[in-house]
Amino acid sequence: MSEPIRKKAIRGVAWSAVEKFSRQGLMTLFTILIARQLSPSDYGLVAMLSIFLIIAQVFVDSGFVEALIQKQDRTETDFSTTFWFNIGVALLVYVTLLLFSPLIAGFYGEPLLGELLPWMALVFVINAFRTVQQAKLNIAMDFRRQAWITIIAVSVSGGTGLWMAYNGFGVWTLVWQPLLQNFLNVLLLWISAGWMPSLIFSKNSFRELFGFGSKLLASRTLHALYSHGSFLLVGKFFSPSATGLYSQSTQMTSFIPAAISDVVARVAYPIECELQDSDEELQRRFFQMLRMTCFILFPSMMGIAALAEPAVRLLLTGKWLDAVPLIRILCFAYVWWPASQMSWQLLNAKHRSDYNLKAEIVKKTIGITILFISMFGNIKTVCAGVLVYFIVDIIVITWFTARVLPRVTFTSEMKVMLPILVRAAVMGTCVYLLDNMISSDVVSLAVGIVAGIVLYLTIALLTRSREAWILVEHSVRKASKENKH
16 A cells, blocks of 8 residues: 555544544433433334335435445546435435325334324435535545534534433434434535535436446345344334334444444545455455454443443433343344445445345345344344344355455454454453442443453453554554654
């Protein structure tokens, strides 16, 4: 990797991390404060509609952002064509949801859903206006600007949501907060990006972009049907309260993997596209990013699993304690998510979105089968099914990556990940045992976090973890430079 690309990557990772983790951190803080006032059933009602909104958003995006980034000779015509297509699809899908809202409410037997859906669906209409602006900033790897936009939008909307929750707005808090957040995000992106669409729609441009993006659209639709179809089935066969517990557990365990995965994807994908013709360098960079991602992610997830009970009792109050076993199971499931996403991204960089579509068909056929079987049990069984699916996910996607990049196989990825997972699991077990010896939730969290960090780094250094020593060497060099100055 050339020096300019390396510097661009370092800056991109730094600011993308700031953007994603500030967003996730602030949203988690507001979610905790709001959840203390709302009930699991409030979250359950919103979760029941999530599959319809997520699939709608997938159709609005249609894979065009990745198509724009992947295309090296993109033009203003491509950008304007993408913009008008997204707006048209968003309006069409919104009207469709309005027409079907009474049927959706009747399916669940919850009349209130018919009132919630028209307002909640405005989110993806608003988001249709930001696709091109965000794509332009991603192509330029300008994540600093996106970080400030995100911080402002999340802070203002979170504060508004908190005020609504404490003033008796109930489930409507969960409708208006994301609406305000996305509106502010779009508004600030338009002001910041400085791009305006032209009155142009090119059939040739659309055909070329959609030729690549359509396969991503199909694969993401399958993914959305599986990942959020669980909310549909849980909402149908279990109570709103159980659905809320499952939804909140999913949110609490997926936010760190999602943030890390997004940070890596947003920075790595433009670089991987530049390296798409250099297989050896592309594979080397992939495993380098995979090791560092797992080094950070695995101990975080094992720590959440170990300290789930005191964290839930302290932060969300006792009414959410039934979520603890669900959180622990899902922690072991979501540790595999970034590896799967990174492998998926490699295929896009190599122009093989067709392989991604084939992989999704296989994965989601297996996943939906697992999901239906798990419905015969309880909510814990559903979470266990998610764990099984994520392991299947990696097996399938790496079968396809190996056909394009021979070194990126299931075995080679496991050789990277399993030693790191074992170190993290040992740390998590020790922290869990330590938690059982402490009666105070505050003390347990404080001691558990500090002890977990120290213990994990100690284990990593003693077992000669490459990533731990890289961090130590970097810290030593940085300290040396500061001393010289």
